[in-house]
Every structure is written in structure tokens, then in C-alpha cells.
Amino acid sequence: xxxxxxxxxxxxxxxxxxxxxxxxxxxxxxxxxxxxxxxxxxxxxxxxxxxxxxxxxxxxxxxxxxxxxxxxxxxxxxxxxxxxxxxxxxxxxxxxxxxxxxxxxxxxxxxxxxxxxxxxxxxxxxxxxxxxxxxxxxxxxxxxxxxxxxxxxxxxxxxxxxxxxxxxxxxxxxxxxxxxxxxxxxxxxxxxxxxxxxxxxxxxxxxxxxxxxxxxxxxxxxxxxxxxxxxxxxxxxxxxxxxxxxxxxxxxxxxxxxxxxxxxxxxxxxxxxxxxxxxxxxxxxxxxxxxxxxxxxxxxxxxxxxxxxxxxxxxxxxxxxxxxxxxxxxxxxxxxxxxxxxxxxxxxxxxxxxxxxxxxxxxxxxxxxxxxxxxxxxxxxxxxxxxxxxxxxxxxxxxxxxxxxxxxxxxxxxxxxxxxxxxxxxxxxxxxxxxxxxxxxxxxxxxxxxxxx
Amino acid sequence: xxxxxxxxxxxxxxxxxxxxxxxxxxxxxxxxxxxxxxxxxxxxxxxxxxxxxxxxxxxxxxxxxxxxxxxxxxxxxxxxxxxxxxxxxxxxxxxxxxxxxxxxxxxxxxxxxxxxxxxxxxxxxxxxxxxxxxxxxxxxxxxxxxxxxxxxxxxxxxxxxxxxxxxxxxxxxxxxxxxxxxxxxxxxxxxxxxxxxxxxxxxxxxxxxxxxxxxxxxxxxxxxxxxxxxxxxxxxxxxxxxxxxxxxxxxxxxxxxxxxxxxxxxxxxxxxxxxxxxxxxxxxxxxxxxxxxxxxxxxxxxxxxxxxxxxxxxxxxxxxxxxxxxxxxxxxxxxxxxxxxxxxxxxxxxxxxxxxxxxxxxxxxxxxxxxxxxxxxxxxxxxxxxxxxxxxxxxxxxxxxxxxxxxxxxxxxxxxxxxxxxxxxxxxxxxxxxxxxxxxxxxxxxxxxxxxx
Numbered sequence: 030x031x032x033x034x035x036x037x038x039x040x041x042x043x044x045x046x047x048x049x050x051x052x053x054x055x056x057x058x059x060x061x062x063x064x065x066x067x068x069x070x071x072x073x074x075x076x077x078x079x080x081x082x083x084x085x086x087x088x089x090x091x092x093x094x095x096x097x098x099x100x101x102x103x104x105x106x107x108x109x110x111x112x113x114x115x116x117x118x119x120x121x122x123x124x125x126x127x128x129x130x131x132x133x134x135x136x137x138x139x140x141x142x143x144x145x146x147x148x149x150x151x152x153x154x155x156x157x158x159x160x161x162x163x164x165x166x167x168x169x170x171x172x173x174x175x176x177x178x179x180x181x182x183x184x185x186x187x188x189x190x191x192x193x194x195x196x197x198x199x200x201x202x203x204x205x206x207x208x209x210x211x212x213x214x215x216x217x218x219x220x221x222x223x224x225x226x227x228x229x230x231x232x233x234x235x236x237x238x239x240x241x242x243x244x245x246x247x248x249x250x251x252x253x254x255x256x257x258x259x260x261x262x263x264x265x266x267x268x269x270x271x272x273x274x275x276x277x278x279x280x281x282x283x284x285x286x287x288x289x290x291x292x293x294x295x296x297x298x299x300x301x302x303x304x305x306x307x308x309x310x311x312x313x314x315x316x317x318x319x320x321x322x323x324x325x326x327x328x329x330x331x332x333x334x335x336x337x338x339x340x341x342x343x344x345x346x347x348x349x350x351x352x353x354x355x356x357x358x359x360x361x362x363x364x365x366x367x368x369x370x371x372x373x374x375x376x377x378x379x380x381x382x383x384x385x386x387x388x389x390x391x392x393x394x395x396x397x398x399x400x401x402x403x404x405x406x407x408x409x410x411x412x413x414x415x416x417x418x419x420x421x422x423x424x425x426x427x428x429x430x431x432x433x434x435x436x437x438x439x440x441x442x443x444x445x446x447x448x449x450x451x452x453x454x455x456x457x458x459x460x461x462x463x464x465x466x467x468x469x470x471x472x473x474x475x476x477x478x479x480x481x482x
Numbered sequence: 483x484x485x486x487x488x489x490x491x492x493x494x495x496x497x498x499x500x501x502x503x504x505x506x507x508x509x510x511x512x513x514x515x516x517x518x519x520x521x522x523x524x525x526x527x528x529x530x531x532x533x534x535x536x537x538x539x540x541x542x543x544x545x546x547x548x549x550x551x552x553x554x555x556x557x558x559x560x561x562x563x564x565x566x567x568x569x570x571x572x573x574x575x576x577x578x579x580x581x582x583x584x585x586x587x588x589x590x591x592x593x594x595x596x597x598x599x600x601x602x603x604x605x606x607x608x609x610x611x612x613x614x615x616x617x618x619x620x621x622x623x624x625x626x627x628x629x630x631x632x633x634x635x636x637x638x639x640x641x642x643x644x645x646x647x648x649x650x651x652x653x654x655x656x657x658x659x660x661x662x663x664x665x666x667x668x669x670x671x672x673x674x675x676x677x678x679x680x681x682x683x684x685x686x687x688x689x690x691x692x693x694x695x696x697x698x699x700x701x702x703x704x705x706x707x708x709x710x711x712x713x714x715x716x717x718x719x720x721x722x723x724x725x726x727x728x729x730x731x732x733x734x735x736x737x738x739x740x741x742x743x744x745x746x747x748x749x750x751x752x753x754x755x756x757x758x759x760x761x762x763x764x765x766x767x768x769x770x771x772x773x774x775x776x777x778x779x780x781x782x783x784x785x786x787x788x789x790x791x792x793x794x795x796x797x798x799x800x801x802x803x804x805x806x807x808x809x810x811x812x813x814x815x816x817x818x819x820x821x822x823x824x825x826x827x828x829x830x831x832x833x834x835x836x837x838x839x840x841x842x843x844x845x846x847x848x849x850x851x852x853x854x855x856x857x858x859x860x861x862x863x864x865x866x867x868x869x870x871x872x873x874x875x876x877x878x879x880x881x882x883x884x885x886x887x888x889x890x891x892x893x894x895x896x897x898x899x900x901x902x903x904x905x906x907x908x909x910x911x912x913x914x915x916x917x918x919x920x921x922x923x924x925x926x927x928x929x930x931x932x933x934x935x
Contacts, residue, residue, distance in 0.1 A: 060688070064707045099827075190674050199652040199669070199711070216652065216669050221643050237515070253736070254517045256729035258652070258711055275728050276709035282732065283706070286739035287821050290746065309843045313814050314850075320810050321851055324803035325858060331799065332862075338795040342788045345798045349805060349915055350777035356809075357773050357908055361766050368740050374552075390762045397767075398774055405778060409785075455810055462802055 035068040042069055046077060055084045063090060067097035078106060092121035095130070104133035112138075116145050119154075125170040125277070128157035157271075165248045166241035168281065169262045169271030175202045176228060178211055183224035189216070202261050202269055203232045210236055210261055210269045238263050241270060248273055249281040289371065292450040293364065316455045323459025330463055334470035337477075343410050344473055347420050348466060350402055354424060355431040355465040356458045358394060362387050362435030363453035370439065370449055377443050380436075387432040395428035415480035419473035426472070427465035434460050488521040495522055499530060508537045516543060520550035531559060545574035548583070557586035565591075569598050572607075578623040578730070581610035610724075618701045619694035621734065622715045622724030628655045629681060631664055636677035642669070655714050655722055656685045663689055663714055663722045691716050694723060701726055702734040742824065745903040746817065769908045776912025783916055787923035790930070796863050797926055800873050801919060803855055807877060808884040808918040809911045811847060815840050815888030816906035823892060823902055830896050833889075840885040848881035868933035872926035879925070880918035887913045 038061065045054050058066060058081075066085065070078055085091045095103045095118060107115055107130060115134075119127040119142065131139050131154055143151045153171055160166025174192055176185050185201065201219070203212035212232030222231055238261045239248050252260050252275060260278075262271045338345055366383070369375030375383060403421025410416040435457050439449035491514065498507045511519060511534075519538065523531055538544045548556045548571060560568055560583060568587075572580040572595065584592050584607055596604045606624055613619025627645055629638050638654065654672070656665035665685030675684055691714045692701050705713050705728060713731075715724045791798055819836070822828030828836060856874025863869040888910050892902035 062688075062690070062708060064709070186673055189670065216673065217642065220639055220669065220673060235513070235515075253729070253732045255515060256517070258728065275711065275732075276706070279706045279728075279732060279735065282735055283739075283825065286736070286743075287825060290739075290743055290821050291817060293743065293746075293817075306839055306842045306846070309818075309839070310846045313811065313843065313847060316814070317807060317810055317847060317851060320806050321803065321855065324806045325855070327802050328799040328862070332796075335795045335798050338791045338798050342791040342795075343785075345788050345791050345801070346781040346785055348798065348801055349780050349919060350774065352802060352805065353773050353777045353908075353911065353915060354770060356911070357770055358766065360907075361769070364744060364746075365762075368743050372736065372740060386759055386762070389759045390766065393759070393763045394766060394770060398770060402774065402778070409781070454813075455806075458806065458809070462806060466802065 035065055038065055038069050039072050042081065046081070051080075051084060054081070055086070058085050063093035064097045066090075066094045070094060071098055071102055075106065075109060079109065082106075088117060089121045092118050096122055096126040100126075100129055100133060104130050108134055108138060112141050112145055115142050119146065120150060123170050123172055124150075124153055124157060125168060125271075128154045129162075129167075132158050132162075160241055163245045164241065165239045165243040165245065165260075165262045165273055166270070168245055168248070168277050169273045170277075171271045173202065173259075173261075173269075173272040175204045175208070175269055176214075178203050178205055178227075178229040178232070180228050181224065182219050182222050182226045182228070182231070185214075185219055185228060186224075189219075200259055200272075202236070202272070203228050204269055207266075208269060209267045210238055210263050212236060213261070236261060238267075239273070240265065245281045246285055249278045249285070252278045253282070289367070289450045292448065293367065293453040319455040320459050323455065323463060327459070327463040327466055331466050331470055334474060337470065337474060341416070341473075341477065343406075343416065344419075344470075346409065347402070347406050348469065351420075351423055351427050351465050351469045352462045354398060354402075355427040355461045358391060358428050359431030359435035359457045359461040360453055362391075362432040363439055363457045366436055366439045367449045367453055370443055377440055380440055384433075384436050387436045388429060391428045391432040392425070395425035398428070399424035415476045416473070419469070419476045422476075423465070423469040423472045426468045427461070430464045430468065431457075431461045434464070488518055491518055491522050492525050495526075495534065499534070504533075504537060507534070508539070511538050516546035517550045519543075519547045523547060524551055524555055528559065528562060532562065535559075541570060542574045545571050549575055549579040553579075553582055553586060557583050561587055561591060565594050565598055568595050572599065573603060576623050576625055577603075577606055577610060578621060578724075581607045582615075582620075585611050585615075613694055616698045617694065618692045618696040618698065618713075618715045618726055619723070621698055621701070621730050622694075622726045623730075624724045626655065626712075626714075626722075626725040628657045628661070628722050629667075631656050631658055631680075631682040631685070633681050634677065635672050635675050635679045635681070635684070638667075638672055638681060639677075642672075653712055653725075655689070655725070656681050657722055660719075661722060662720045663691055663716050665689060666714070689714060691720075692726070693718065698734045699738055702731045702738070705731045706735070742820075742903045745901065746820065746906040773908040773912050776908065776916060780912070780916040780919055784919050784923055787927060790923065790927060794869070794926075794930065796859075796869065797872075797923075799862065800855070800859050801922065804873075804876055804880050804918050804922045805915045807851060807855075808880040808914045811844060811881050812884030812888035812910045812914040813906055815844075815885040816892055816910045819889055819892045820902045820906055823896055830893055833893055837886075837889050840889045841882060844881045844885040845878070848878035851881070852877035868929045869926070872922070872929045875929075876918070876922040876925045879921045880914070883917045883921065884910075884914045887917070 038057070041057065042054060070081055073081060082091065082094070085094060095107065098106070107118070119131065122130075131142060134142065143154065146154070157166070157169075157171070174189060176188060180188070189201065199216050201214050201216065202210060203214055205211050212228070212234045213236045214228060214232045218231055237251060237255050237257065239251060241262055241264055248260060252273070257275065259272045259274045261269055262273060264270050366375055370377065399421040402424055403417045406420040407413065407417030435453075438457055438460070439453070442449045442451065491510070494510065495507060523534055526534060535544065535547070538547060548560065551559070560571070572584065575583075584595060587595065596607065599607070610619070610622075610624070627642060629641060633641070642654065652669050654667050654669065655663060656667055658664050665681070665687045666689045667681060667685045671684055690704060690708050690710065692704060694715055694717055701713060705726070710728065712725045712727045714722055715726060717723050819828055823830065852874040855877055856870045859873040860867065860870030888906075891910055891913070892906070895902045895904065
């Protein structure tokens with residue numbers, strides 16, 4: 030959400046831009062954090078964006094603003110600049126961001142940039158670009174400080190002094206002759222010990238690290254579990270290749286939460302950030318198809334019963350409420366389970382207590398709402414006891430079936446190694462609709478014929 | 483989720499415990515990270531938990547394990563220990579965690595502990611406990627290093643050396659005579675400059691800070707926006723009171739994502755972590771009530787039309803699919819909007835483009851599914867063109883209405899300062915159900931009478 034501060038900045042900039050008061054804008058920009066500048070710049074269309082961007086004095090500041098923008102937007106904007114400027118900006122950037130932006134440029138432009146950027150940088154970026162976007166390799170930066178285990182504290186501090194452009198230097202990693210990761214050291218420890226202490230003696234040898242191909246979600250979980258500020262990334266031979274810093278981990282956690290939420294609603298992915306209609310249609314289509322097929326099956330299943338409606342047409346009035354209440358409580362159960370699996374509160378190996386809890390919840394709520402809605406339907410039908418009983422009983426049964434489906438479906442998917450988040454949307458609701466309606470018609474047919482017979 | 487490593491640890495511990503091989507367990511625990519130990523300890527019941535906990539050698543290690551456990555569980559476990567042990571553990575803990583655990587103890591026990599803990603610690607903890615649980619004050623720690631602006635780099639480093647027990651010392655905060663926050667300095671900068679440089683000259687004077695009562699969600703957003711490792715918390719006079727570190731921010735982000743997800747499903751809060759049936763029933767009851775009332779209104783609205791069902795009972799077969807497709811696409815829209823508002827991609831002041839996009843998506847998907855389902859209903863009814871057309875037209879209209887409700891409801895709530903996450907659950911689906919069914923019956927009544935008339 031745009032904070033008040035960003036909104037104020039945008040308004041001020043807009044007003045000054047209208048008066049073409051560039052000097053004033055420059056003065057304001059000079060005092061503004063790159064993250065806020067990114068919000069301001071993103072707000073304007075391409076023409077004005079270009080003017081504003083070049084009112085930022087320093088090239089490294091410009092590069093930081095680009096890194097802070099939504100990368101899709103930043104790449105689009107970058108693509109409007111001449112190749113030498115792109116090269117200059119990418120060089121001034123943390124190289125994980127540079128690699129990500131480069132990968133989003135049109136292919137021929139990206140090739141031109143790589144040709145112009147110089148062999149060493151090109152190799153670094155090329156290396157980063159070859160790892161999957163969602164892996165440790167894809168989100169790591171290669172700007173880190175690694176020190177040989179035989180250095181002493183004094184030498185270590187001097188190396189850190191010399192590497193002024195490495196931003197995140199609160200941990201220094203210790204490597205052996207083969208560049209293999211053997212320990213970690215906080216900058217603080219370096220400051221505290223006497224200058225001639227050898228790193229090997231003071232380093233922490235139990236370093237938590239991840240592999241290049243580790244999924245970013247696992248990286249985030251590890252960083253969160255061990256309260257780290259950065260985690261080293263090693264290759265299969267334990268050679269240190271890069272680090273993932275906690276600010277990138279925060280982005281991963283938010284991104285994954287968004288993905289889970291969208292998947293649970295059956296809205297697919299990458300919907301929020303794009304204005305693209307075709308993409309949205311494509312993302313939503315399959316979920317609606319699940320629903321459509323499910324409900325068509327439902328129609329087929331209840332079709333033998335609808336003859337009932339000729340004589341008891343008020344039965345139709347309570348179809349929606351049976352479906353809705355079942356759908357809701359089923360979604361509630363599924364959501365609790367899916368989130369519990371994601372955060373670790375629910376253990377897929379110990380499901381029985383969770384399942385019983387859900388059933389008891391469903392019985393309590395089903396009895397309550399069965400009484401209410403059954404009472405209403407009894408009144409609606411002019412005092413037809415069979416009808417009131419049908420609605421009440423169906424409500425309890427439908428809600429119990431719903432929590433069963435909502436609890437079991439995510440767990441079955443988890444065991445099949447399918448992301449359980451997909452289960453809470455259309456899958457649960459269609460299954461619950463079909464089963465709930467079936468119960469409703471079977472129960473009411475039976476009860477009505479009993480009473481009448 | 484329990485990783486392989488934790489699972490292995492649990493299995494090993496279980497086996498060794500059965501053989502009562504305490505020395506072996508102690509050896510393993512000695513090499514295990516407190517976060518992993520917390521997972522192991524949490525796995526066992528209270529009796530065995532007690533045995534295992536006391537196999538951890540050092541008191542500070544024990545304290546850390548407790549901090550890493552789910553605080554509800556940790557407090558429950560703590561309450562089984564004698565007061566002197568509780569005091570010792572809390573003293574060894576970061577004081578934000580200590581205050582949180584203390585607040586979760588039974589009231590009389592918590593008072594006993596405060597009495598026994600010593601005046602200074604009790605004041606610190608008492609201070610922390612008085613801030614709201616979800617505010618900066620409630621999640622901050624008072625273990626930080628603040629240096630006077632007139633100190634020089636050499637003196638600063640010596641102070642840091644002397645405060646060995648302050649964990650997160652990568653930033654040092656600079657204060658004036660009145661303890662007001664005036665600047666920030668990275669430990670790295672201190673190491674780089676010459677020893678006699680005065681802090682005032684090298685500190686960064688633009689410090690991003692939050693107030694004691696700032697909501698934790700805003701704290702998290704600020705830390706994420708500016709890529710900070712810690713953020714200072716000040717009172718209304720800008721006096722430095724504490725810091726919130728990034729590891730706590732990560733917990734906040736995950737917690738808030740879980741809350742949003744549960745709210746969106748209408749499952750209330752605090753459901754995942756507790757096994758408590760009554761709490762679950764209470765959390766879910768109101769959402770189901772919304773749904774129940776909504777659908778009863780729906781029943782009343784469609785009741786004038788159900789007479790139709792006597793002659794055209796196949797109309798009932800397609801009620802569920804109209805409801806389900808509308809409900810799904812409406813939930814999709816609402817989810818995209820809610821998440822967009824939460825992450826800042828959707829600007830509540832510029833809604834028209836978003837709304838038009840949703841309508842175009844609904845028209846495209848509505849036309850597709852209208853054709854499919856209309857075709858099926860045409861076949862089902864034995865070639866009744868009025869019926870096929872009714873279903874197809876209703877599908878398009880219901881889906882357009884659904885995205886309208888799904889888009890506008892969250893925005894209206896946001897403007898009324900109600901959390902828009904509540905909108906995607908029962909509110910959207912009941913509104914969509916009622917309106918969708920109304921459209922379905924109005925359209926089919928009109929078309930059938932036209933064809934027959």
C-alpha cells in the first residue's frame with residue numbers, strides 16, 4: 030500500500046512537474062530514500078518517468094531506484110534506454126537484481142547489453158541467469174566477502190575495508206584452499222577479538238547453508254527458522270557461490286503468501302501485478318472449468334430427483350443454502366489445513382486428531398444451523414414436518430461431509446506431492462456441492478415418502 | 483513444515499529415549515541448533531518434554547529453545563516449572579520474548595515471577611508488557627546499543643565490546659543528551675573510519691523509525707520497503723525505546739499472511755494453532771451466519787419464481803452451476819483485489835482500470851462458459867431453445883455481476899477502514915448467489931414466456 034509519505038511525494042512531484050520546477054524536484058529527490066523514489070517513479074507514465082528518473086543525480090542511486098521498482102516495470106522502462114546507459118545502470122546494481130532485469134529484457138536487447146558489458150560482468154550475470162528464478166541460485170547475490178581461514182582478524186578487517194561496495198557485510202564467510210565454505214564469522218566478533226587471532230580459531234564451523242538449486246521457499250523457511258540475516262549458497266562440492274540476504278527472503282515470503290492466497294481462490298498466479306486481460310482469463314479458466322464440470326456432474330446426479338419438484342417445488346428454495354453452508358465450512362476446514370501444512374502446525378502424519386476436531390466443529394455448527402434453517406423451512410412450507418426435518422438433517426450431514434472433504438483433500442494432495450493450496454478453491458466447493466445436494470434430495474425423498482406413506 | 487532434519491532428530495531422540503540413553507541424547511542436543519531443538523521438544527508430551535529439556539546443558543541454550551517454540555506451548559511448559567527456574571530462564575532470554583511468555587502465564591504465577599525477578603528486570607518487562615501485542619512496542623526488544631553522538635569511533639567500538647550479550651549489533655543507534663534518536667551507524671562504518679572520528683560526523687542522520695504504538699503490520703512494511711535489518715522504536719518525544727529486528731518482522735509477515743488467508747475463507751483467526759473446538763466454532767459461527775442470512779434472503783427473493791419449476795423442473799438442475807460459477811469468479815476478483823490492496827499493487831484511488839479489466843475478463847469467461855453450459859442445458863431439456871438461451875444469458879450476466887461485487891466490495895470496505903480481507907468469504911458469495919439466482923429466474927421466466935407467448 031502507498032503510505033502517506035509516498036502519496037505526499039507523488040502529489041508534490043506532480044505539482045512541481047506541472048510548473049517544470051526541475052531544480053526543486055532534484056532537491057527533494059536528493060533527500061528521498063530510493064525505495065520511496067521507486068514508488069514515485071512507478072506512478073508516472075513512461076514519458077514523465079524518463080524526465081524524473083534523470084533528475085536523480087547519482088548513477089548508483091538511479092540503479093537502486095530501478096532495483097526497488099517492480100522488476101516487470103523496471104525492465105520495461107530500462108528497455109526504452111540506449112544500450113550504454115543500460116550497461117552503466119546494471120553495473121551499478123547488485124548483481125542478482127541486474128541478472129533478473131536482464132532476463133526480462135527483450136532477447137535481442139539483452140544480447141546487446143551482455144556483449145557491451147565486459148567479459149567478467151557478463152560471465153557473472155550469465156551464471157546467475159542460468160539458475161531457476163525460484164531457486165537459491167536465482168535469488169542469490171555474488172557480492173559477498175569470503176575470507177581464507179588462515180587470515181587473522183586484522184587482515185580480515187582490512188579486506189572488509191577494501192571492499193566498500195559490498196553492502197551486506199555483517200557476516201563474513203570463511204573458506205579453505207578449495208574455496209569451500211568452512212565457517213562463518215560476525216563482523217562483531219572480528220571487532221571484539223585481538224587483531225592477530227586466526228579466523229579458523231574464532232569462526233563458527235556449523236554454518237547453515239543451502240544448495241544452488243534449493244527452492245526459494247525452503248531458503249526462506251531456513252532463514253526464518255534460524256533467524257539469519259543472510260544464508261550462504263554452495264554448489265554440490267560445498268564451494269561458496271553466493272549469499273541470499275534477508276531482505277530478499279522477505280520478498281520471497283510475501284510472494285509465496287500471495288501465490289498461496291491466489292491459488293486457494295483458484296485465481297492462478299501473477300494476476301495481481303499485471304493488467305493483462307488475456308493472462309487473467311487464462312489463469313482463471315481452468316479453475317472455472319473444474320467448477321463447471323463438477324456442477325454438471327452435480328446436475329446429472331440430482332436429475333433423477335427433480336421430478337419431486339413438480340409436487341414439492343419449495344424444495345428448490347433451500348438448495349442454495351445447503352450448498353452455501355457446506356461450501357463455506359468446507360472452505361474453512363480446507364483453509365485451516367492448507368495454512369497449517371504450510372506453516373508446520375499441522376503434521377500430515379498425525380491427522381486423526383485434526384480430523385476429529387473438524388467433525389466435532391461441524392456437528393456443533395451443523396446442529397445450530399440445521400435447527401435455524403430447518404425451522405424456517407418448516408414455516409415456509411406451511412408447517413410440513415417432513416420438509417423441516419429434511420432440511421435440518423441435510424444441513425448437518427452436508428456440513429459433516431464438507432469438513433471431511435475439506436480436511437482430507439489437502440492432505441491427500443500433500444501426500445501426492447501436489448501443492449495443497451489448489452484444493453481449497455473449486456475442488457472442495459464442487460465436491461461439497463454435489464455431495465450436499467445428493468444428500469438433500471435423498472433425505473427429503475425418503476422423509477417425504479415416509480410421512481406420506 | 484518439519485524438515486527432514488527435524489524429523490530425523492525426532493526419530494533418533496525417540497529411539498534413544500526408549501533406551502533411556504540420556505548421555506547420547508545430550509551429545510546430540512549439544513550439536514543441535516536451538517530452533518531444531520524447539521521442534522524436537524515440541525513434539526513430545528509434557529513428561530518427556532521435561533526430561534528432554536533438562537538434557538540441554540546451558541541455561542542460555544534452554545532459554546533460546548523456549549523462545550523458538552510456539553509461545554503458547556512454551557508458556558504452558560514454563561508454567562509446569564518452579565518459580566526460581568522460570569526466573570532464571572526469563573532472565574537469560576531476549577526480553578521481548580520474556581515479556582511475551584510472562585504475559586501468557588497464569589496471572590498469579592506471572593505475579594510471583596515478577597516479584598522474584600528483581601526490580602530492574604521487572605520494570606523492563608512490565609514496560610514491554612504494557613504495549614499492545616500487535617504494536618512496535620509489543621514486539622520490540624530493549625537489548626540494543628545506543629551511543630552518544632559525541633563519542634568517537636574508538637570509544638564506540640569499546641562500548642560494543644563491553645556489551646557482549648547484545649545480539650543484534652550490526653546497527654548502532656546514535657542519541658543526543660536527551661536520549662533522542664539522531665542517527666544510525668553500521669558497525670561496518672565504525673570499523674572503516676579512523677578511530678578518533680566523532681560519531682556525529684559519520685552517522686546517517688536520516689533514520690527511519692517507528693513509534694511505540696505503530697501497528698506491527700506497518701512496522702513490517704517499513705522494514706521490508708527500506709530493506710532494513712532492524713528498525714528503532716521511539717516514543718512521542720523521539721526518545722529511543724527499543725528496536726524491532728528483522729527476524730521478528732519475518733514472523734509478523736507470516737502471521738499476517740495466515741490471518742489474511744483465514745479471514746478470506748471466513749475462518750476467523752487463531753484457528754490453525756489451537757486444537758480447541760469451542761474456539762473454532764466461535765470463530766466460524768459469524769461467517770456462516772452471514773451466509774445463512776444471505777441465502778435465506780435468496781430463498782425469499784426467488785420464491786415467487788419457483789412456481790415455474792412445476793412446469794419446468796429442469797430449471798432447478800442449473801441453479802447450482804449458475805451459483806458456483808458466479809461464486810468462483812467473484813471470489814477470484816475479490817482475492818486479486820484484496821491481495822493487491824495489501825501488497826500495494828492496487829491503488830484504491832485508481833479503480834476504474836482495474837474494474838474494466840475485471841469486467842472484460844468476466845465477459846470473456848462468461849461467454850465461453852455460457853456457450854458450453856447453455857449447450858448442455860439445451861440438450862438436457864430435449865432441445866428447448868428458450869431454456870438453453872436462459873442458461874447461457876444468465877451465466878454471462880451472473881459472472882459480470884459477480885466480478886462487480888467481488889471488485890467493489892473490498893474497495894468499499896477499504897474506504898470504510900474495514901479490513902477488506904473479510905469481504906472475499908461469505909459476503910461476496912452470498913451476494914453473488916442471491917443476485918445470480920435472481921437474474922437466472924427473471925431471464926428464464928421472460929424468455930420462456932416470450933417463446934411460449
